[in-house]
Amino acid sequence: MATPLGERAFAEHVKSKLDATFQKINDGAPGVSGLAKFTKAWMYGREFLFPRDIRTQERKEFDQEAFKETFEILGKSKQLWRVIETFTQDLRRQLPLIDEEVLEFMRQYQETEDVTIIRRMIMRVAEWWKAWAPVPELGSPIMTAFNMEFQTHFFSILPPTFPSAFKALCASTLGQPADPEMWQTFETLGLLDRYENLVASVCYEQIEARVQETCVGEWSQPMLSQLRSWMADDIVQWMIMPYARAARNPEETRSMLHGVGSRFDFHVCKTLCDLRTTEIFDIIVDFPDSMPALIDLKECLQRVDQRSELVSTLRSLYDHLLIELLANRKRLLHPGADTKDILHQYVSMIRCLRVIDPPGVLLHKVADPVRRYLRERPDTIRSIVSSLVGEGGDLVDENEPIQPLHVQVEDYSDPNWEPEAIDAGPEFRTNKPSDVISTLVSIYDSKDLFVKELQVLLAQRLLAITDGNFDKERRNIEILKIRFGEAALQVCEVMLRDMTDSRRIDQHVQSQKPCLMHPTIISKHFWPPLQTGKLQMPGQYKEILETYSKEFTAFKQDKKLRYLPQLGTLDLTIELTDRTLDVHVPPLEAAVIELFSTKDEWILDDLSKELNVDSSAVRQALDTWVDYGVVSEDKLHHFVLLETSESGSAAGPSRPAAPRTDKSLKEFVGKPAVVENEAAPVMSAQQQEAEQMRVYWKFIEGMLTNLGTLPLDRIQTMLRFAPGYSRSIEQLGVFMEAARREGLVVNTNGLWKLSK
Amino acid sequence: MEQITTSLAPPRSSPKVASSTNGGEGAGSVTKRLSNELMNLMMSASPGISAFPKSDANLFEWAGTIEGASGTIYAGLTFRISISFPPNYPYVSPIIKFESPCYHPNVDLAGNICLDILQDKWSAVYSVQTILLSLQSLLGEPNNASPLNNDAANLWDSPEEFKVQLMKYYRPIGNDSA
DSSP states (O other): OOOOHHHHHHHHHHHHHHHHHHHHHHTTOSTTHHHHHHHHHHHHHHHHHOOOOTTTOOOOOOOHHHHHHHHHHHHHTTOHHHHHHHHHHHHHHHTTHHHHHHHHHHHHHHHHOOHHHHHHHHHHHHHHHHHHSOOGGGOHHHHHHHHHHHHHHHHHHSOTTHHHHHHHHHHHTTTSOOOHHHHHHHHHTTHHHHTHHHHHHHHHHHHHHHHHHHHTTOOSSOHHHHHHHHIIIIIHHHHHHHHHTTOOSHHHHHHHHHHHHHHHHHHHHHHHHHHHHHHHHHHHHHTTTTHHHHHHHHHHHHHSOOHHHHHHHHHHHHHHHHHHHHHHHHHHOOHHHHHHHHHHHHHHHHHHHHHHOTTOHHHHHHHHHHHHHHHHOTTHHHHHHHHHTTSSGGGSOTTSOOOOOOOOOOOTTOTTOOOOOTTOOTTOOOOTTOOHHHHHHTTSSOSHHHHHHHHHHHHHHHHHOOSOOOHHHHHHHHHHHHHHOTGGGHHHHHHHHHHHHHHHHHHHHHHHSOOSOOOOOOOGGGSOOOOOOOOOOOHHHHHHHHHHHHHHHHHSTTOOOOOOGGGOBEEEEEEOSSOEEEEEEOHHHHHHHHHHTTOSEEEHHHHHHHHTOOHHHHHHHHHHHHHHTSEEEEETTEEEEOSSOTTSSSOOSSOOOOOBSSOOOBOOOOOHHHHHHHHSOOOOHHHHHHHHHHHHHHHHHHHHHHHOOEEHHHHHHHGGGSTTOOOOHHHHHHHHHHHHHTTSEEEETTEEEEOO | OHHHHHHHHHHHHHHHHHHHHOHHHHHHHHHHHHHHHHHHHHHHOOTTEEEEEEETTEEEEEEEEEEBOTTSTTBTOEEEEEEEOOTTTTSSOOEEEESSOOOBTTBOTTOBBOOGGGTTTOOTTOOHHHHHHHHHHHHHSOOTTSOSSHHHHHHTTSHHHHHHHHHHHOOOTTSSOO
């Protein structure tokens, strides 16, 4: 049989290869003795490496000599790779041996949830690993191959419940004595690499739980430092195991923990920051008790960039608050209370945000809606001003340095200059040194409004002082001068001067001609308009007033006194037949009783005419005397003097003694508001309401006359023109309905018009 | 006291002078003046005259109503007018037009009015109320010397014919009101 050429060549080739291999394996030994030696070595090597079932078989004794010889032979004949390959194949075949145990452990764990089972399992697997691991002398490639095979299989058989079990196991070691063996095993089995996130999340969860547990609602002490020391004491200790096991000295430990440590520190800050952000409203309410929490928040914000979150939280909070307030205002019809509240809130917010962010960028971003709201409130200025002069002055912190109210220009030569915060908007103006009051005043474009209001308030306060002690007001003015500048407060200065001058003038006049009256003399042009009345003081009062006036003119020739008699008070002694009364009354009351000293019986209208005062006011004055039991109304509008008290039987014949002597008629100008109350009989809330509604009705009539028919909401918005209108549309609706019943208006299809 | 008064009085008055020439501050004071005028007008209760801003957004445009005074040929008739205040009010008079047709010697067919106090005789002391009162009296007492509506001026002396013409043009308000 002829052999084709190709076949022969192939055979040649195979033969030469075979020979070469043989030579290699035989190691140039005579005959096949080399081969036999190799075979022995191979068998030994495979046997040595073979992964046995450790449950049934002991590992073979490790014989240094035999091992060395074997692998020398295998290495020399360049067949080591084959050994590894065979080992790998053997390993693959044998690996499923561990399955049974692993699954059994996992089953137990699922039943008991006992993490020690997981630990036992891992340690057991590690035993398998140790039994099977090739000796290190074989070099790293075989080790790598082994580890890969082993881990791949191990991970593949782990049930899905393992990660959480593993995490639980990690967590269980917190606060326990360190367990280096276990962590070493974790690393050996590649668990640490694979579940790094889980280990970290153990930490994160610890941090979050700790923050929740210790920090919620705890604003009165700095928590961040406590958290950090807790971290240092408890967590870092624990972190050494997963992250810095290999460290040989504290120096190394520190450097190994540095990266992960700062990650956890960041998480501490972030968690605390999140918590405080959600709590911010109550923190502000609690200020200044919540100061430590604010300092914490400030520190956290420097670490964590969550300023925008804080801003949006605050803004939405305040939006809600304002909406609520607006709703409240409509419901309660009580504009005064909530302005104070909101101002108070705003001031707390100013203070809080200045702690967190001294340049005021945050405040600037948050405050806008509040400021807009306040600007729209009619009594904001009054509230601010009254706190400026120390009435209900919780808005102003006494300890705060008083600063002039000037727009600050950036001072670049200031060594402490800092650039604007990164999130400062273009319209942000640096106002670093501004205090609370400056911030409040800056709600309005100009401070003139404040100065005006200040004058009114000062007028009220000065006139209410009866003991001649103006020190407090003087001090207020001095403080305010620093804020608003000398010029703005010049008028206030004059007002103060008037008060002291009054005393001086009075002393002079008294020295010329003693008088019972001690007027306060004010310069008309420098005082806010005061309530003027037409009250004509009768009888002896008239005399007193005129005498005094004459003396004054003699003293100050170019000046004339014009009395505002309704603003004073009098101390009277009323002598009646059977009793004497000492009373402290307003001038109108005094005037009324003076008239009774000329005539025992008066008709209301006559009194009114005599005194040139509205009859309702006179009636009120009469009521005072009725209360004192000095007069009584025997018929409607007809009053008689009770010379003897009503209980004391028959009416005495004698004349009433004139209210006499100890009468110091002090021209003392009260608050305009108070004056109004005095002038009119005390109106009930409903009467006041009705009175206001009468004004509003005029406006409604006006708009309906000229604009035809209007829907309710248009009427509501148009009533903006009516001064002080603050009703809700629902109230207006009720009012319009009442007007409709009275036949003043008709409503067709929701449109109101005047009925004609 | 005297010293203070004399030394302080001039600076107090000077800013006021300055503010009237200052446009920015002027707008605010015009608004204030108009608000006050509105308040006064609302509370004055003069019969037959009334006016109110057309919308809550603009205080410078008002609608007004004038009823003819009793005893005149316009008695019982009601006219709608528009009042437009210039930004420099009250230094310049408001512009007033009849919105509803008014057959009158001093009112042209477009509603323009010839009234001295609205032109050269204007003074800042006048107010909406005085203007409305003047217009009301103008209805009954036209100035036939300077007519805008010559037909009406010529007819004035024959009241019956005038009334016929008047009623031909007259549209009662209320039907057209929005």
